[in-house]
Amino acid sequence: MAPVSTRHLLKMKTQGEKIVAVTAYDYPFARLADASGVDIILVGDSLAMVVQGQKTTLPVTMEEMLYHTRMVSRAAERALVVGDMPFLSYQADIGEAVRNAGLFLKEAGASAVKLEGGAGVCATIKAMVDAGIPVQAHIGLTPQSVHAMGGYRIQRDEERLVEDAHRVMEAGAFSVVLEGIPAPIARRITEEIAIPTIGIGAGVHCDGQILVMHDLLGLNLGYMPKFTKLFADLKGEAVKGFKAYGDAVREGSFPGPEHSYE
Numbered sequence: 622m623a624p625v626s627t628r629h630l631l632k633m634k635t636q637g638e639k640i641v642a643v644t645a646y647d648y649p650f651a652r653l654a655d656a657s658g659v660d661i662i663l664v665g666d667s668l669a670m671v672v673q674g675q676k677t678t679l680p681v682t683m684e685e686m687l688y689h690t691r692m693v694s695r696a697a698e699r700a701l702v703v704g705d706m707p708f709l710s711y712q713a714d715i716g717e718a719v720r721n722a723g724l725f726l727k728e729a730g731a732s733a734v735k736l737e738g739g740a741g742v743c744a745t746i747k748a749m750v751d752a753g754i755p756v757q758a759h760i761g762l763t764p765q766s767v768h769a770m771g772g773y774r775i776q777r778d779e780e781r782l783v784e785d786a787h788r789v790m791e792a793g794a795f796s797v798v799l800e801g802i803p804a805p806i807a808r809r810i811t812e813e814i815a816i817p818t819i820g821i822g823a824g825v826h827c828d829g830q831i832l833v834m835h836d837l838l839g840l841n842l843g844y845m846p847k848f849t850k851l852f853a854d855l856k857g858e859a860v861k862g863f864k865a866y867g868d869a870v871r872e873g874s875f876p877g878p879e880h881s882y883e
């Protein structure tokens with residue numbers, strides 16, 4: 622099967638075909654996601670929270686993001702791999718932002734990058750696109766701005782959200798993530814702009830959806846926001862497996878002769 626490209630995603634929007642996106646952070650889960658037929662695998666900076674156990678996404682570094690993106694890129698045969706630009710890797714200086722974005726493609730095998738922000742990051746998006754780096758924008762509830770937003774709050778300023786969506790499209794973004802915004806606003810944006818919208822907590826009318834892998838597979842050990850849904854319970858299965866292994870070791874039934882060498 623041909624690898625998914627940004628052109629392919631645009632075609633899916635025009636044909637009304639839903640885009641399926643998910644996060645993954647390592648080789649085995651990226652292989653499973655890819656084999657399931659997802660269109661986009663985002664190596665999200667959410668890994669700070671769901672993999673590293675940090676309280677916010679802010680502490681994760683470029684080095685760590687590249688490390689995880691390499692694992693995912695090795696695994697994905699079909700899905701478009703998007704590397705998420707971590708906090709402070711693109712906000713301070715446009716030249717540094719382009720160089721950091723380029724590292725996701727050059728050293729980590731991603732096909733695109735994602736960054737958070739609307740009108741305020743358009744010059745950065747344009748500089749990246751001019752350098753040949755496909756960019757996915759991310760507007761609405763932008764977790765890297767958690768302190769500026771006063772918490773993880775649903776964003777309801779319709780005119781600002783619509784303006785941001787148009788501006789990132791005009792700057793050259795190939796797609797935009799809409800996070801934590803009312804469904805009617807996401808619908809209006811999806812109808813107005815020409816690039817695919819990928820929703821998370823933005824209702825059903827987006828061109829596609831994305832969820833954090835740990836939330837949908839039941840591996841989230843913390844808070845589950847309203848917009849997530851459990852599609853499998855790997856946490857329950859993992860605990861069952863660890864417990865069965867522990868019981869077998871303690872009672873001496875593992876390893877058996879079939880697991881031992883003469």
Ligand code: KIV
Nearest residue numbers: 644665666667798831
């Ligand atoms: O970091 C992430 O996982 C994300 C998605 C939730 C869109 O940005």
